Amino acid sequence: MDRLTDKPDWRRKVFDEDIVQRWRSEVVAPQDLRPDHHARSQGFTPEMFDYCIRELRDKARDFVDEGIVLLYDVDAGVAKSDSLVSEELKQDLRAAVRPLEDVPDKYKDWHPGSDNRVLDLVHPSLFPLIYDCTHILPEKSVTLENCLRLCGSGEPAEFKPIKETNEFYSWEYQWLPAELAFTDDEVGVKFTSYINNLHPCRHEKLYAAIERIAAKAVPLWSVTLGSFYSPRNRVPVNETIYEYDYPGQNKSDQPQDHVNLEQEPEPESTEERLQRIQEEQIAEYDRIQRSRRLVLPQPQDYEPRDKPPFFNLRQKFIEKGLQVIVKLANIHLTPEKPKYEGGSWHVEEMLNEHICATALYYYDCENVTDSYLSFRQKIDTSDEDGLAEQNDYEGVEIMFDIKQDEPGIQDVGSIKTQEGRMLAFPNVFQHRVAPFKLNDPTRPGHRKIIALFLVDPYCRIISTARVPPQQKDWWADVVRKEGAVPKLPAELLEYVVEDVEWPMSLEEAKEHRLKLMQERTAFAGTVDDVFEEDTFNFCEH
Structure with a gap:
């Protein structure tokens, strides 16, 4: 809004729909070009632009004179x-x-x-x-x-x-x-x-x-x-809201229809099993974090x-x-x-x-x-x-x-x-x-x-x-002009001015x-x- 109000004759332009549409095309980024893929609607959205224009129109009516x-x-x-x-x-x-x-x-x-x-x-x-x-x-x-x-x-x-x-x-x-x-x-x-x-x-x-x-x-x-x-x-804003994407698993991740005895893993110890579960949970958490998108709040009506x-x-x-x-x-x-x-x-x-x-x-x-x-x-x-x-x-x-x-x-x-x-x-x-x-x-x-x-x-x-x-020089001017120290030669008067402690x-x-x-x-x-x-x-x- 600061940039728009820097424009000459902005109080008129903000009510001109053709000009407003041109501003919209310059400011509002298409969805797929918005900068942060972690946040849906990151950037300047149509809702934000509409709100700003409506507020600017109010501001254009305020303090016109x-x-x-x-x-x-x-x-x-x-x-x-x-x-x-x-x-x-x-x-x-x-x-x-x-x-x-x-x-x-x-x-x-x-x-x-x-x-x-x-x-x-x-x-x-x-x-x-x-x-x-x-x-x-x-x-x-x-x-x-x-x-x-x-x-x-x-x-x-x-x-x-x-x-x-x-x-x-x-x-x-x-x-x-x-x-x-x-x-x-x-x-x-x-x-x-x-x-x-x-x-x-x-x-x-x-x-x-x-x-x-x-x-x-x-x-x-x-x-x-x-x-x-x-x-x-x-x-x-009262809370943070996310959307989540859950991509399908690859074929290599699907369970096998048969058991290959030669590939049968060695039995896990309890400690190894807990370690594996923890690593899987961390990996799953990281995957979810990477796939989620923040839903940024829009302006209220x-x-x-x-x-x-x-x-x-x-x-x-x-x-x-x-x-x-x-x-x-x-x-x-x-x-x-x-x-x-x-x-x-x-x-x-x-x-x-x-x-x-x-x-x-x-x-x-x-x-x-x-x-x-x-x-x-x-x-x-x-x-x-x-x-x-x-x-x-x-x-x-x-x-x-x-x-x-x-x-x-x-x-x-x-x-x-x-x-x-x-x-x-x-x-x-x-x-x-x-x-x-x-x-x-x-x-x-x-x-x-x-x-x-x-x-x-x-x-x-x-x-x-x-x-x-x-200021001593202001005082000195008064002393010289009005003769506040009468009958003193100019040299002595300057000595008095120089020697006085105040002003x-x-x-x-x-x-x-x-x-x-x-x-x-x-x-x-x-x-x-x-x-x-x-x-x-x-x-x-």
Whole structure:
């Protein structure tokens, strides 16, 4: 269904019977060409195709105005749209980002460890909230208008862990979200506090563009979070069923009509007889196993469904607004460095940040091959109890694409990350960027994204509404322009700026970023361990 919804004008095509029949011929394999002879109807069957088309027709009717389609929606789903963001907004975003890109090489912030392939334009790991260090104010009093004047004010943030042994919390750092308010026009949003690492005066146009992008992300988040309220069970499975073939015996296997005394075997001992019977039973069992075929379950009869639940963020949080963490990053490839190796499996981010969903918008792709974002999730390994006989679990492995003694992880699927596409997904999925490379290896290429991380609206965290900007250079600009240190010669003023301990210098912030990255690398490993330690064991029942 993901591939079909990538086709232009798919909402019309899915109702065109001629086109649907062509898709059927491309997808449904003839019975004798299906790949696994151990499983009857292995592969994509006519019943599966019919079910998918009927569901796609329902999806084509859903969220037509928003251009959103919900995919991989079993327990939760991934929402995508190629039309939410207009061409005009995409170009406005590109233009507004350009001042961050057009800087001398010495000021470019290449992500540590990326070999100058990943360029951070706005990244929440720089100047994060540092517990017992970052200065905060007792209540929300930092706004876009006064944030620069408040640089350096406040008191160091004290932090007392709720659960000292919880390894998924960070006791050192927290990404800082900005406050996002809903406007009165029923569609717009407005930042009421600054985006961390994005100067509110120097980049007013970028603030405006990001607000428009965030407004488009809200319905996507509402759809993907609403998917939790409508789980789907398309193919009920309660047992494994086999068909058996019993081929006729060869003539040489038939009993003889006479007895040849010269061929009469020697009498068997009891031990030999038991050994022979056991070997015959094993041979018979192996023969039956080779001849049987797994009957794969087919989808249940499709029943038209209501539009998926829409977790209306605007309606539910119209008064409080949302908290959103912003990231802007480019991946640059060159003839000397023509390939991006892909990312690692991860979730966003530490538990004390309470990120519940992510929105990604791919606004510029040039001279790179198709790239995909893959998803996987942890599943309950006990759910398969009773589906297999003792030590006979081949059918369960085939049906669920799982393996005995392997981790309880389900690969959900992948979605193409093409230019102009916006995705949103809940933070229950691990996700990973697949590798990609230059299309034309003689020319440079790039892929540019904006990521918006939604903080759980029911569990708000310290934001930039309480944290004055920590960047020393922002504070220094205010000091120089407003004469906060009056009547000092320029040389002495620069000495004061250099000597002050707070706000934080860029060099110190980068040191903290490395520590934060080390902490989160360890965290990602811990999450992987949790995902992989629970394995399938079909013998324990």
